[in-house]
Amino acid sequence: MEIKKDHFAFKANDYEKDVRRTGNVANIADGILKEFTFTKDQHIMDFGSGTGLLTQEIAPYVQKITCIDMSKSMTDVLREKSKDFTCQIEIKEVDITKIQIDDKYDAIISSMTIHHVKDIKILFKQFYSLLEVGGKIALADLEPEDGTFHSVDTGVFHFGFDKDWFLNIALEVGFKNLKIETVTVAKKPYGNFPIFLLTGNK
Numbered sequence: 001m002e003i004k005k006d007h008f009a010f011k012a013n014d015y016e017k018d019v020r021r022t023g024n025v026a027n028i029a030d031g032i033l034k035e036f037t038f039t040k041d042q043h044i045m046d047f048g049s050g051t052g053l054l055t056q057e058i059a060p061y062v063q064k065i066t067c068i069d070m071s072k073s074m075t076d077v078l079r080e081k082s083k084d085f086t087c088q089i090e091i092k093e094v095d096i097t098k099i100q101i102d103d104k105y106d107a108i109i110s111s112m113t114i115h116h117v118k119d120i121k122i123l124f125k126q127f128y129s130l131l132e133v134g135g136k137i138a139l140a141d142l143e144p145e146d147g148t149f150h151s152v153d154t155g156v157f158h159f160g161f162d163k164d165w166f167l168n169i170a171l172e173v174g175f176k177n178l179k180i181e182t183v184t185v186a187k188k189p190y191g192n193f194p195i196f197l198l199t200g201n202k
C-alpha cells in the first residue's frame, strides 16, 4: 500500500493563526465575488480547500461546496469548522490527480494550491470536464517567485506561475472569457509575493 505523506501535518493546527494569510484569502474571495454572482442553487468545488479559508467566504452564496484536499490534517480542521458553514459541505480527502470524480460543478474555485500540482494542463483538462456548460473557474496562485515563499517544502512543483503562461494553458484547454490579474500580495519579512486570480468559464 502506498503511504502518502501529509505535507501539511506540521502546520494545519496553526495555519489560520497567520493573519496575513487569512487576509490574503479574504482578498481572493473578494476578487472572486466581484467577478461572479453565485446563486443558492449552485454546487461548486474548492480544490485544495485546506482548512476552508476560501470555502467559508464563498459558502453564504452557494448551495453546496465539495472540498477536495488530500491532507488529513488540514481536512480535520475543516471538518470541525464546517459544521458552522452556511451551505452544505462535502469533503473528499483525495489527491485530485489520482482519482476520477463523477460530479459536475457550476464553478471550481482554488486558492494557493495549484503550485502543488505537477502537470497544470492535465489539471485544467480535468477541471474543464468537471464543469457544467458555462461553468466558471476562479483560480488564485502565486506569481513567479524565487523559491523563498515556502520555508519548508510542502510538495511544491512550481515557484509561482507567469500570468500569461497560466492563462494560455486555460485557453488551450477551451476556457473562455479569461481574465487574470493581481488580486493580493502576500507579505513576508523578506519579501512581497503577488498572487493572481484567473477567472473564466467553460
Ligand SMILES: C[S@@+](CC[C@H](N)C(=O)[O-])C[C@H]1O[C@@H](n2cnc3c(N)ncnc32)[C@H](O)[C@@H]1O
Pocket: 008, 025, 047, 048, 049, 050, 051, 052, 053, 054, 068, 069, 070, 071, 074, 094, 095, 096, 097, 110, 111, 112, 113, 116, 117
Ligand atoms: C497552501 S494550502 C491552501 C489551502 C487553502 N486553499 C487556502 O488558501 O488557505 C494547499 C492545499 O492544497 C492541498 N493539495 C495540494 N495538492 C493537492 C492534490 N493534488 N489534491 C488534493 N489536494 C491537494 C494540500 O493538501 C493543502 O491543504
